[in-house]
Amino acid sequence: MRTTSVGVFKIATKGPGDVSGLMRLIEQGAIDPAAILAILGKTEGNGGVNDFTREYAVAALCAALAPKLGLMPEEVEQRIAFVMSGGTEGVLSPHITVFTRRQVEAPPAGISGKRLSIGMAQTRDLLPEELGRSAQITETAKAVKAAMDDAGITDTADVHFVQIKCPLLTSERVEAAAARGHKTATISAYSSMAYSRGASALGVALALGEIAADVRDEDVLRRYDLFSKVASTSSGIELMHNVVIVLGNSQSSASEFEIGHAVMNDAIDASAVTEALNSVGLSLGLGLGLGAQAKAGRELVNVFAKAEASPDGTVRGLRHTMLEDTDISSTRHARAAVGGLIGGLAGTGAVYVSGGAEHQGPAGGGPVAVIARLS
C-alpha cells in the first residue's frame, strides 16, 4: 500500500539570497510549504571556513518561509533540514533542491516498482569528546536505521544516498570536555570538521553493513579502506547532534521519482557516473549528443556527488597538483574537475557536487547518486 508521495524540485538561484524561484512555486501551488522536509543547495561561496553564502542562503530561506509556515525565522531551521554546499566552481550552477513529503490517500494509477522515498532521523546530542569517535559512529548508525524506517525502506540495498549534517568542535566545546576530564579527538575546529564528517560516514557504513562492527576510534581519518558508498556528510557549527536524511526507493512510495547510485573510484571515473545514470534508466545517448537522455519517459532531475583531491597526490598514477596549491584550496579544484565530468555526462551544470569526502567512497573518489523523474 503506497502511502507517501515524495516531491523533488530543482530550482535555479540568482544568488545565495535568492528565494524567488521557491516562492513562485509556493504561490503557484506547486509546492506546499508545510510539506517541505529538506533543502539541499549549491551556493556561490568557496566552501571553506569563510564561506558565508551558506548561512546567508539558509537565513534568506528561513526568513521567506517563516510567514508561510506561521513560524519565526529561527524556528524554520528546527523544522526543515537545510544542507548548503558552498562552491560552484567551473560549470557548476547555483541551485537548490527541495524535497517534499506528504501522505496520499489514493496513489495514482500505474505506479509499479519501488519509488523515491525520503526519511529523516537524528541522534541524541553528542558530547564534544564523542565527535570523530565510535560513539558518533554507533549513534549515527542507529539514526540511519531510524531514518530508513521513516522512509519505509527495509532493504539496505534500497538506500542510495544518505546526507548527514553533523557537529564540529569549537574551543568552548573542547574546554567543556576538558573541564569534565575528557580529551577531544582534536583541538582544531577545522580538523574536527573532517573527524565529524568521517565518523558520520562510517556510521552510515555500519548501518548499511558496508563495514564490520569492530570499527575503532583510531580508524577514523586513517583506515580509508573503510567507507560508505552512499554517505555524504557535512559538518556545521549550529548543532550538537547528527541529522540524517536517507534517500532510497520504497514500495510504500507513490512518488514519480526514482533514485540510484554508483561509486566513483577516482576523480575521473566516468564509468561510475554512467553507471549511476543508467541505474535509473538514463542513457548518455553518445551518438545523439550526450545531453539528450533518450530512454522513454525518463528525465534527469539531479545528480548528487562527493569529490576530493586524492590524498596520495595522484590520479591513476599521474601527479595532480591540487594539494600543493596555496592559491586555490584542493576542495575547489576537486569540485571543479568532478563537476566538469558529471556536468558533461549529465548534460547540465546544475548538479550537486560537494567537497570533503572522508570515508565517503574510496580515497580520491566518492559516491554519485542520480534522481530521475518517470512520466
Next chain:
Amino acid sequence: MRTTSVGVFKIATKGPGDVSGLMRLIEQGAIDPAAILAILGKTEGNGGVNDFTREYAVAALCAALAPKLGLMPEEVEQRIAFVMSGGTEGVLSPHITVFTRRQVEAPPAGISGKRLSIGMAQTRDLLPEELGRSAQITETAKAVKAAMDDAGITDTADVHFVQIKCPLLTSERVEAAAARGHKTATISAYSSMAYSRGASALGVALALGEIAADVRDEDVLRRYDLFSKVASTSSGIELMHNVVIVLGNSQSSASEFEIGHAVMNDAIDASAVTEALNSVGLSLGLGLGLGAQAKAGRELVNVFAKAEASPDGTVRGLRHTMLEDTDISSTRHARAAVGGLIGGLAGTGAVYVSGGAEHQGPAGGGPVAVIARLS
C-alpha cells in the same frame, strides 16, 4: 613516397624546472635532440600574467638542451618552438609533449593511410599597430599555408590542430606605433594578448577556408560566430612575429601516429570529446571502464584542447559563476572543468587543456584534437 617520420613523446614532469624525463630519453637514444621541432607543455602556474612557471620551464629546457645541440641556451629558443600553457587545475597533470621530425630513407613496412605530420612556418615581424587586426590575420593565413606545405599536407581537411605563438603589446611598442602616427588596437598589454590570440585564430580560419576573406578589423573579439575549429593560440612577450605549428595527417608521413579532432560547442560537450577520440580509432569502452581504449592496436598519446568560460555567463542556459569570481580567474575555472571532462573520457589527467579561446571554436567551446599511436 613517405619521406618524413614524426615522433611524439609525452613526458611527465615533477615541476616546471624538471627536465630529467627528457634527458633520460635522450640519453637512452629514444629521442634525438637534433630532431626536436617543438615542445608543448602544461606547467603548474596560474596561467595568468604572473605565471612564471612558463618561462622557468623554457629556461630549464634551453639550459639542458643547449650542450646536446652545441648551442648557447638563448639560441635553443630560436631553433625549437616552445609553447608552455600554465595551469594544471583539478586532475590536469604537468607534462610536456615533445615533437620530433626526421627524414626517412626506407619507411617501415605495413603503413597505410595518412599519418601524423608536422609543419612549421612564421610570419614576418608584425608592427604593433598590426596586432589584432587584418594584417595579422592575413599574414598568419599565409604562414599557415606555408606550414601546411612544410608538413606535406595539401587538403585543409587533413589539418587537425594549429598551435600558434603570437606577440603582444607592451607600452614601448604602443609608444613606438604612436611615434609613427599609428594607434594600436588597445593600449593594455593584457587586452592585447586576447586581440593577438583572436586575430591569429582568425588567420587560421581564413587559411583553412573556415571563414570568408572579408573579415575586418572590427570583427576581432566581437564576431564570435567567426572561428577556427582547429586553432589554438597563445601570446608571449618574447617575439614580434607569429610562429605557426600545423599538426595533421599526410601521405608523406611514415609516422606511427595519427591525429583527429572535433569541436566542443560548450564546456560540457562530452559528445565532441568522444567524437575526437573516435576519429583516431579510440573508443571510450564504457562497459569495460572508460580508461581502457579497446580498439586493437590503438593507444592514446595526448588530447589537445582549448577551454574558456562562456562569455554570456551560461552553459546550456544555466548560469555559471566563473566570470564573477574575484578569487579564481575564469581561465582556471574553465581549465579545471574541461580538464575534468576530458580526463574522465580519456582516462588520464595528462592532457593539454589550455585557456583563452577567442575565435578558437565557438564562444564557450573550443577545439579538441587527439593523437593516437598505431602499433
Next chain:
Amino acid sequence: MRTTSVGVFKIATKGPGDVSGLMRLIEQGAIDPAAILAILGKTEGNGGVNDFTREYAVAALCAALAPKLGLMPEEVEQRIAFVMSGGTEGVLSPHITVFTRRQVEAPPAGISGKRLSIGMAQTRDLLPEELGRSAQITETAKAVKAAMDDAGITDTADVHFVQIKCPLLTSERVEAAAARGHKTATISAYSSMAYSRGASALGVALALGEIAADVRDEDVLRRYDLFSKVASTSSGIELMHNVVIVLGNSQSSASEFEIGHAVMNDAIDASAVTEALNSVGLSLGLGLGLGAQAKAGRELVNVFAKAEASPDGTVRGLRHTMLEDTDISSTRHARAAVGGLIGGLAGTGAVYVSGGAEHQGPAGGGPVAVIARLS
C-alpha cells in the same frame, strides 16, 4: 545655536550576519534606533563582484532593525543608508560604524568650536547613459551641496569625508538606453562601477571647488590629476540615484566628536595618516608606544580611508606587483597594505579602509579621515 547632536558608535562584528552588538546597544538605550542615519561597515568578503557578505550584512541589519522601527525589512533600507565595504585583509577587523543624529533642546555645557555633523541628500534617478558622465557629476555636486546644508555646514573647508553610494550599469539598463537611442559610457557592468565611482567623486570635487566646472565626459577615468581629497564612493546595483553622506564639522553641532582629514599621496604615505590623526588632536605617541593616543581627553573613534594599487605599477619609483597578480585582486592587496599602515599608526585594525579610489585622492593614493571623541 547648537541644535543637533551626532553620535558615532564603532561596533565589532563576529561575522557579516552578526547584529548582536548593535542590538545590545539598542536594548541598553545607548542607541535610539529611530536616530540611526547611516551605517558604514567592513565585512569579511573579497570586495569583488562575488562578495555576498555586503548584501548579507545589510539584510541581517534590516531584519534586526525592522521591528525596532515598525517597518518591514525592505523599508529599512529606504530609511537608513547602508554602505558595506567588503574585504578585511591583513589586520583589518570586521566592524560597523553607526551614525545617529537627533535634535537637542539644550546642548551640553562646555562645547566650543565646530563639532561633527552629518548630512544626507540624494540625486534624482539617473539615466543609464548619464552614469560616468557630466550629468552624474553635476547632479552629484548639487546633492553634495544639499547634504552640506542638511549638515549645517557652510564652509567647504569643514567637509572632511563624503561617502557616496552610486548606481552601476546592468545589461538591462544598457539595453534600455540603447532602445532610446543612447549609448552608455561602457557596456560592462564591472567597468561601469569604476565609471560611476569616478564621476561621483568628481561631483564631490566640483561641489567643493577642488576642480573647475569645465570637467568633461572624457576626463572620467582618464584625467587622474582631477580628484577630490574627501570623496569615498562605492557603487551598488540596488539604486539608480546617488546617495550622498557628508561628514564635517559645524557650529550647529553639539556632538562630542570631531572629524579631520588629510590625503595620502601614495599607498605608503605615513605622513598623511599622521597629519589626519593630528588634525583631530590625536598624536602617535611614538616614544610611548604608538597605540597610546596621548593628548588629553581625545580618543580615536575610527579612520576612514580609500586605497588602490597605483595604476602606473610603481610606488615611489619601485615596482609593485598588485596589478599583475592573477591570484589576488589588486584591491585586496591595496587594502591589506594600507590597512597595515593605518592600523600601525592608529594602533587598531578596526579601521574603515575601502578599495577602488578613482578620482578619490591622487592616483595610487586616497583620502584619509579621522573621527575623535572629545571628553
Next chain:
Amino acid sequence: MRTTSVGVFKIATKGPGDVSGLMRLIEQGAIDPAAILAILGKTEGNGGVNDFTREYAVAALCAALAPKLGLMPEEVEQRIAFVMSGGTEGVLSPHITVFTRRQVEAPPAGISGKRLSIGMAQTRDLLPEELGRSAQITETAKAVKAAMDDAGITDTADVHFVQIKCPLLTSERVEAAAARGHKTATISAYSSMAYSRGASALGVALALGEIAADVRDEDVLRRYDLFSKVASTSSGIELMHNVVIVLGNSQSSASEFEIGHAVMNDAIDASAVTEALNSVGLSLGLGLGLGAQAKAGRELVNVFAKAEASPDGTVRGLRHTMLEDTDISSTRHARAAVGGLIGGLAGTGAVYVSGGAEHQGPAGGGPVAVIARLS
C-alpha cells in the same frame, strides 16, 4: 684591527629570472663575484608550497654567476647562500640583497665604532628524526656561535639578524627514519617546515642566551613564549643541514654599513619599526615627510622582518580574519599588512618581509632589523 669589509647591495629585479642588475654591477666592477657570500631575495610568488619563483630565481642566479666564478651552475649553490622569500604582496617590491665580504689591508680612515659584519657556518647533516627537536636546536646553537666567530662578533648583543636555511621532511626521509626504528616529529612535509623553522629559531635563542638550555622537544611549536628576537628561518628541500648567516656589528669590520634591530610585539607594532630605524641613526622625519631619513650621512639600505598572523586570531584584542580565509593564505595577508606598515615608515616598498615566524619574535610579532649606510 679592522680586517674585513662587508658590502651590501640592494638590487631591484624585473622578475624572478632577472639577473641583469647584478650582472651590471659585476661588469661595472662594483661587485666582485668572488666576494659574494649570500643573496637574500624577495620574489613574486605566493610563498607557499607551489611557489616556483624561489627556485627559478636561484637557478637564474646560479646560471649567471657560474661563468664569473669558473664553476658549474650547480656548484654555485654550494658556495653562495641563497635565501629567497616568495611573496611581494601589497607595496612590497621584488629585489635581491647581495652581501659581499673581503679582507682589507688598510681600512679606510675615519671609521669608528662597530660596523656591519657577516659570518656563516653550518651544522652537520641532521637525521630526519632530529628535525624539529632538541638535536636540531643544539646543533643550530653551535653553528650560530661558529658564525659569530666567523663574523668577528664576541658579544651576543652585537648580533642583530640571524638568517637560517634549514631542511624539511619528505616521505622518503620519514621512511628512512622509520626503517631505522625512529619516529619523526611529523609525517607531513608541510608541517615539518614549521617544525624545522621553529627548532632552528630556538637554536638561535639558545646560542644568544635568550632562552635557557632546558628547552625540550615538546616545547617546539607549543611554548611560543620561547623565542629569539633576531632569528629569521626558512626551510628548503635541497639540504639536510642548517646554514646559518649571522649579521651583526663588529670592531673588526671596516664596512660602511651598520645594523640594528627591534622586535615587533604584534603585526601593527609601529613603535618597534621606529625603534629599529632609530637604532641605526635613521629617523622618520615625520614633520618633513616620513620617507626622508634626515640624520646626517645616514641612508637606509634595507629592512629585514618576519611577519605572521597572530595564532590567537586577534591583534590587540580585535579579531582578524587571516587564519579563516580559504582564498588567501595567512602568510600572504601577514606580509601584505606588515609590508604596508614597514613600507610606510621606511619610505620604500623594497624591504625584506618574510612569512612564517615560529619562535621568531613573540606570537603574532617578529624581529625587524635595519641596515644603514654611513657616508
